[in-house]
Amino acid sequence: MAGLLDKRLWVVSGKGGVGKSTVAAALALRSARAGRRTLVCEVNTQERISRFLEHPAAGPEVKLLEENLWAVDVRPQEAMREYGLMVLRFEALYKTVFENRLVRYFLRFIPSLQELVLLGKIMYHLQEKLPDGRWRFDTIVLDAPATGHAISFLSVPQVLVQTVPQGPMSREAQKMRDLLVDPAVTAAVLVALPEEMPVNEALELHAALKDKVHIRTHAAVLNQAIPERFTEADLEALAGHPELHRVAQANHDRASLTVLAGTKLERNLHAPVFNVPRLYLPTFGRDAIEQVMGHLEALVMGDK
Amino acid sequence: MSTTALGPALAKKRVLICVGSGGVGKTTVAATLGLRAAVDGRDSLVCTIDPAKRLANSLGLSALGNAETQVPASALEPLGVTARASLHAMMLDMKQTWDDLITRVAPPDQRERILANRFYQSLSTALAGSQEYIAMEKVWELRRKGEYELVVLDTPPTAHALDFLDAPNRVLDFLDNEAAKWLLAPALKAGKLGMSLFNRSGYVLRALSKFTGTEMLQELSSFMLSLSGMNEGFRERARGVRALLEDASTGFVLVTSPHPERMDEAIHFSTLLKQHRMEVVALVVNRVHPLPTEAMWQDAATLTPTRRAKVEETLRELQVLAEQDGRGIAQLQAACPGIPLIQVPRFGLDVHDITSLWQTGRFLLGDDTF
Known part of the structure; x- marks a missing residue:
């Protein structure tokens, strides 16, 4: 299997609470370690990734966290300003226009404009070049919103191309769509837990990304996987210890669910599934991310 | 009989709204509250938004549509209890509910034009807060019709708590x-x-x-x-929705997972609810890992070496998770003084059937505790 390093935009999504940010942080860190200039983007949220990596929050401006690794929390107001400045070119003109109450009012109700500028900022960085002609960022990791929101977020260019009258917005949307649907550029990584709902959502997300947005699922990550520990014989032997039997049975059940979930993902996504075992660490910081990264080695680097 | 704050709420409130970030178990908690209220004698409706069929399955319904459907008595059989009042459930179809609203308030000659307008379509599906708004508008409508003594609302996985609380104001502002x-x-x-x-x-x-x-x-x-x-017409309804959220007969149930990484979201939500003068009836911390007891460790020491090692490793893992949860819960309690906090343990498997809903209910209502 080819590694993610062949792609430039890595979209990470899944059900709420499955560990998307954890996986995004680990992938970004691995990309940076591989010598790629990497930008990890969170979208208008309470920033997690910089904290996981034990750096101060990045905020709405692209900020260098460590060697080869930059982060940004893309927020609507700042992104709108940057986009406005790009279109209007002059700060003074921007102020007159965008700080006008009427205009602010209108902008709020223009469909999907907010999503468009958020995604627009990310796509802008994807195409940004250094003076010597190289990409400013080799890899962009997008910690995308959860399933439903991710689908509407990533469909925005497609929807705008279809519905909005010809004009600057539709031209921007067209450019973004072309990059998103290019399998040489963009790949999705879907995150799930070994539980029924997160797995089902990963399958829904896969279908929606494929049919509506035309983004290909590169792989799935099964987070908090529980490895097999207790055999049937162990469980039988514990019958006389009800409390311990309950604990062992729960562990055994979760291990079985892990196997089931992995199979279900593999069969339906036609993509490899990478298990990240559940971690038992007192605090969740850089150590945890480094461990997760270790389990995603083949996903990023490919198997040779 | 109940010893938690949810007992009086289930007996007296007319509307309970379950809020919290995605993946914490809001749907389960909402379904459980509706079930308990019906069993205890109040006609209840559980209104869910989760597009998955989970609630339908748990309640023995083959499909939940935008229509209110009565949960059959047979669904409760495994529990060995009979409900003293009716339990209904529905899955809210956002687009349909918006269309119904427009049909109700728009002048007849404007209806088709509005429904076909692409701005309307994005207003009803994509605008931040519009899903949240329509869910609450539906509850307001149901409450006004007064067919149920209690309506429990499961809310959409909100990206931003403010979208939810601000929704009626945004519509009014618009x-x-x-x-x-x-x-x-x-x-x-x-x-x-x-x-x-x-x-x-x-x-x-x-x-x-x-x-x-x-x-x-x-x-x-x-x-x-x-x-x-x-x-x-629109304005009157939006005012109604806003008033409903602040009404003394409405309560919020804030659901969260115990992990410290998730706590900041719960604390943020609770602060916002307070600022908006909305009553948080209870903070439900779902899927808490119980601390292994001393007796379990002693028991483990009597096992054969290989089994002892496996069991002790499992207990050590549980200990780490339980201590983590404990820190998260302490942090939450300190940040939200005065709000009753209820813990529901993580069960062996996930809550999908009526028996596990019932088991969840025993913790929510305080029949069982840690």
Whole structure:
């Protein structure tokens, strides 16, 4: 299997609470370690990734966290300003226009404009070049919103191309769509837990990304996987210890669910599934991310 | 009989709204509360938004549609209890509910135009807060009809707590904004909207149109013009929704997972609810890992070496998770003084069937505790 390093935009999504940010942080860190200039983007949220990596929050401006690794929390107001400045070119003109109450009012109700500028900022960085002609960022990791929101977020260019009258917005949307649907550029990584709902959502997300947005699922990550520990014989032997039997049975059940979930993902996504075992660490910081990264080695680097 | 704050709430409140970030178990908690209220004798409706069929399955319904469906008595059989009142469930179809609302409040000659307008379509599906708004509008409607003694609302996985709480204000703001009047008033008189939009506002709007295209602005103003016919009906309802959220008969149940990484979201949500003068009946910390007891460790020491090692490793893992949860819970309690906190343990497997809903209920209502 080819590694993610062949792609430039890595979209990470899944059900709420499955560990998307954890996986995004680990992938970004691995990309940076591989010598790629990497930008990890969170979208208008309470920033997690910089904290996981034990750096101060990045905020709405692209900020260098460590060697080869930059982060940004893309927020609507700042992104709108940057986009406005790009279109209007002059700060003074921007102020007159965008700080006008009427205009602010209108902008709020223009469909999907907010999503468009958020995604627009990310796509802008994807195409940004250094003076010597190289990409400013080799890899962009997008910690995308959860399933439903991710689908509407990533469909925005497609929807705008279809519905909005010809004009600057539709031209921007067209450019973004072309990059998103290019399998040489963009790949999705879907995150799930070994539980029924997160797995089902990963399958829904896969279908929606494929049919509506035309983004290909590169792989799935099964987070908090529980490895097999207790055999049937162990469980039988514990019958006389009800409390311990309950604990062992729960562990055994979760291990079985892990196997089931992995199979279900593999069969339906036609993509490899990478298990990240559940971690038992007192605090969740850089150590945890480094461990997760270790389990995603083949996903990023490919198997040779 | 109940020893938790949810007991009196289930007996007295008319509306309970379950809020919290995605993946914490809001749907389970909402379904459990409805089930308990019905068993205890109040006609209840559980209104869920989760597009998955999980709630339907748990309640023995083959499909939940936008219509209210009665949960069959047979679904409760495994529990060995009979409900003293009816339990209904429904899955809210956002688009359908918006369309129903427009059909109800729009002047007949404007309906089709509005429903077909692409701004309406994005308003009803994509605008931040619009899903949250329509869910609450539905509850307001149900509450007004008064067929249920209790309506329990499971809310959409909100990206931002503020979208949810602010939704009625945004709708009111949209309708009341003087900018709209300023733009629309001369147009209404002249009957030529597009013209006035660009004549009166000069270069500001010309520059704006550079950004969006002029056609977009013209379409938007024509949409607002068609909405103006239903302003009053809309406004009255949005006010009703806002009043309902602050009403003493409405309570919020804030659901969270115990992990410290997730706590900041719960704390943020609870602060916002307080600022909006909305009552948080209880903080439900779901899927808490119980601390292994001393007896379990002693028991483990009597096992054969290989099994002992496996069991002790499992207990050590549980200990780490339980201590982590404990820190998260302490942090939450300190940040939300005065709000009752209820813990529900993580069960062996996930809550999908009626028996596990019932088991969840025993913890929510305090029949069982840690």
